[in-house]
Amino acid sequence: MKNKILLLFFTPWLSFAQIGMNTTDPRTMLDVNGAVTHREVSFTAASNAVNINIDTSLASITGSATGIVAITAFTPTIDGHILTISNNTTGGFSATFSGTTILNGQAVAFVYTNSAWKTTLGSSTTATDIYNSNGTLTGNRTVTMGSNNLTFSGSGRPEFQAPAGLGFAKDTRMGIAAIYFIAIGDAYGMEKVSAAQTGTTDALRVFTSNFAGAPHLAFGKFTNTTAFTTFARFTSAGSFGVAISPTSTFDVNGSIANSITVISANLTLDQNHKTVIIPLGSAFTVTLPAAASGVTGRIYSIINNSASSKSLTVNYINLAGSSVSTINASSCVEVQSDGINWYQIR
Secondary structure (H helix, E strand, C coil): CCCHHHHHHHHHHHHCCEEEECCCCCCCCCCECCCCCCCCEECCCEEEEEEEECCCCCCEECCCCCCEEEECCCCCCCCCCEEEEEEECCCCEEEECEEEECCCCCCEEEEEECEEECCCCCCCCCCCCCCCCCCCCCCCCCCCCCCCCCCCCCCCCCCECCCCCECCCCCCCEEEEEEHHHHEEEEEEEEEEEEHCCCCCCCCEECCCCCCCCCEEEEEECCCCCEEEEEEEEEEECEECCCCCCCCCCCECCCCCCEEEEEECCCCCCCCEEEEECCCCCCCCCCCCCCCCCCCCEEEEEECCCCEEEEEEEEEEEEEEEEEEEECCEEEEEEECCCCCCECCC
């Protein structure tokens, strides 16, 4: 009889008890003053899929992944079950569970409620793996590289598309360009191109836009944060100006310096010469290169300061239209090649 009375006496107390662990003053149904450990259970992904098929609170997804890992899980018998999933697969790929992306090397908690697993991240802050899906930057970010390199490999083109496209240049991906409308050539930048592309040799292209409005290549310097001083420019029509916006193919607003050589031995002229002087009393000769030897358009000024005429070895057409090979004493000739003959132009 006493046993029955005691049992009835304590039954209400047991129904409303709060359990405290490492505390004498529990404030909730279960109050733990210390750490709580959930034993981790591993599940190995196969063919980029894995099923958490046993009742657990902490699941570690392992194994090798070659793509995004699809995760499925058991159905709890009651709402409120909490499950944390850790993506520890190799290969660098994310995993998905119940519509949520779990980045490689990260863990996400889920709670079973209203007959479905739901992430504790919230629907508006779902994690995004930029390697496998698109995302939105919600604030300023800083990458501290230290002594590390940031390398992009493969044949794709990294591009920044606002306000204009900034990415690898058009042909070779060996350069950089600001791209506005590539279909009409509206791009600015530089790139390395091969001999197969140029038709001659490897080259570094520096290019401006084909867009209307006469864009040009400007060479100069910034004198403050916004002011730019132009020293030279190429126009979109191919004209080049130094200290001036060119109105001719080559336009210089200033002096021009050419090479000048006073000979001290016999001399055959080449691309390093412009003005050549045969000094007084010299017995040396000057030889013109063949007019058809790839020197079309080249100009030489030859001054004979000696007291006798000098032979140039190669003939030129003088102002009278005659073919001659000499330059008179105390005189000067300026000759230019048309790719066939040398002509005296003054």
